[in-house]
Amino acid sequence: MNERKPIGEITHYFGGIEVAVVKFNKKMKAGDKVCFKGATTDFEQKLDSMQLDHKEVKEAAKGKEVGIKVSDKVRAGDKVYEV
Structure with a gap:
């Protein structure tokens, strides 16, 4: 079986506004599809909205938290x- 490697990790979650802070270990762009997996988490979604320092960005550089x-x-x- 081909084991997938994670491309990032959730560092924080703001439940009131449903925003997650993700530290990516590869460059990602708006429109890319990702899957979130954890002990009780398992869903896919498209990266529609990404922000860095409260500004909308189209891509996230490797190592940045967005x-x-x-x-x-x-x-x-x-x-x-x-995905």
Whole structure:
């Protein structure tokens, strides 16, 4: 079986506004599809909205932490995979 490697990790989740802070270990662009996986987390979504320092960005550089709007609850430590 081909094991997928995570491309990022959730570092924080703001439940009131449904925004996750993700530290990516590869460059990602708006429109890319990702999967969030954790102990109780497992869903896919497209990266529609990404922000860096409260400014909308079209891509996230490797090693940067960006805020993304998520469609479901995530938790710190959840892994992010490219779909």
